[in-house]
Amino acid sequence: MVKMTQEIIDTIAKQNPVPLATASSGGVPNVAFVGFLKVMDPETILISDNFFLKTEDNLKNNPKVAFVVYDGYTKKCFQIKGSAEIITHGEIYEEMKKWVDSARPNMPKKAAVVVHVEEVYDSMPGPNAGAKIL
Secondary structure, eight states: OOOOOHHHHHHHHHOOSEEEEEEOTTOOEEEEEESOEEEEETTEEEEEESSOSHHHHHHHHOOEEEEEEEETTTTEEEEEEEEEEEEOSSHHHHHHHHHHHHHOTTSOOOEEEEEEEEEEEEOSSSTTTTOBOO
16 A cells, blocks of 8 residues: 555545546446545545446456545546455444534435555546656
């Protein structure tokens, strides 16, 4: 795992919704917007599974995920890649439920998805586009 910088964490906090990319075990890509995604700590991101269908199936068979965040004010854009685990009970699941309930009490709360950040890339157009940051 890698530790995200404060700049990356701040950019994630400003993005909603976030496009989350997954792939099936056979490599078929899928992307879905998620509305509940937040940084737990510099190495870990928490996502609420409210309506995942293909995404859930993909995560069960291939835990690799990627998403991109952009801040139009700072002109920063990052692609974050990692491995996800699905959690349906315990402390992290309860934390996710409280978080979602605080904003949308009637929203389904199927599972917490914890992403362990493995790589971060610069995604802004220009000479550093695609460069690995972490």
